[in-house]
Amino acid sequence: MSVNVTFDNLTVDLGGTRILDGVDLEIPAGSFVTLLGPSGSGKTTTLNVLAGFIERSGGHVRVDDKAIDDLPAHARNIGFLFQNYALFPHMNVGENVAFPLRARKIPAARRREMVADALRLVQLPDMQSRAIRSLSGGQQQRIALARALVFKPALLLLDEPLAALDKQLREAMQLELKRIQLETGTTTIAVTHDQIEAMSMADLVAIMNKGRLVQVGSPEEVYRRPADLFVATFLGEANLLPVSGGRVTGFRHAAATSRAEGIGVLRPEDIQIRPAAADDTAPGKVELSVFQGNRRRVTVRCAGIDTPVVISAPPSGVAAEVGDEVHLAIGVDRVHVVPAS
The missing domain is CATH 2.40.50.140 (Nucleic acid-binding proteins)
Structure with missing residues (x-):
């Protein structure tokens, strides 16, 4: 099941500083959207408000036209892939992927099936018993993605998911993330400051600067028809x-x-x-x-x-x-x- 997401005049003030300033954005169900912008533009804050990790100061966040402003993070049915993957080193691959299922009290037999399905999705089958420390960076990224998707969330959030990978692997994983998103149909929102990464994966690119949303459009549209000088010079x-x-x-x-x-x-x-x-x-x-x-x-x-x-x-x-x-x-x-x- 995929969902649509709406940010309605979203504002965030932290420590007396306005971090988000009236963000309006509609994300269609089943789409892959990247939030693109320089450091400090507000893209990660936007993601964290949606995930329930940061409280908004004003405006609303809606999922399938229902406000989720007061829902705690664990009740939002959102998969989150962190920049550092946040895998548990004392658990093997299978235990890491199964962690969200244990928290949801899924029976053991069903957990094994769902873990196997998630590992097949990321093309790492039969690795349940491998130690996390024995995996390459790219494999760890896939395991973290499997854990984020194993409970079939309505929404997947990616925070700089490829930043720790070298250039060649990063380019390969851009295509892999897009393949997985198309296969699952999960509405996906990714944060990045890498223009090529954003345009390679996204159906829509939302460009942010100084807490504001500057332009939203297809990768070709924002590249060919930038809204202003900032977008023109930021994109290549x-x-x-x-x-x-x-x-x-x-x-x-x-x-x-x-x-x-x-x-x-x-x-x-x-x-x-x-x-x-x-x-x-x-x-x-x-x-x-x-x-x-x-x-x-x-x-x-x-x-x-x-x-x-x-x-x-x-x-x-x-x-x-x-x-x-x-x-x-x-x-x-x-x-x-x-x-x-």
Whole structure:
């Protein structure tokens, strides 16, 4: 069973400081939502209010349109995966996964079945007798996830679940978490400050800054059409170029897509290096060219533009070495304009 979640004008004051400032957010049943933002933006506080670990100062939290403000944490039917996994070292794998079932007084025979099912879900079957200390970081993360899901919660909360893993394992686990969420259908909310992680897993990304919700949308929407300069610069690299009269400074041929005045957001992959000048190109000189495996990151200085333009080019595309004169073109309808302030 999946549930929807609603934050209605949620506020939290701690020690005289406003940590959450009027957060309004609707999370559809069965969706995977990431709360994304820098440290101190309020994303973990939002998660902890939902879990019942922190009291709200104002507003309401609803699950399936029923207020849960006064429910204690243990009565909310929520699975929680902590950043440090919080596994019990004196218990083996099976005992760790079964812990929530014991607390709910599930009979022993049924507990064994449910533990086996949870371990199969995370692709670690037949590991009930293994010691926690004998597991790798990735295995511990899966065991903690199995424990959070074993009692079939209506809602799963993940607090920086992949922060302790190395890059390669973290990328693999992003896909694994998404697979498990799709298989179970459990409404899932994850906190992260990693943009790639958020966009890889989520159906919806909710971006927070200074206790406020700045923008909510699909990963592609928040990346391609950021609401403001904060979102534009927080989500990956962006070239920020003044727009006046619907045209981009330095690229007078490039039309703005959303407003005639402001700052144009140009992602590096939306600028191409052309082999020759044309009516729709702007000249420039290569200042830096770095091979990065799946792309070549090229920095170009163009006349009339105060800051260098960053381009993400195919590694086997047009040659662009330091000192080369090049010609830049912008992809059609790729200039999204945000307010300058």
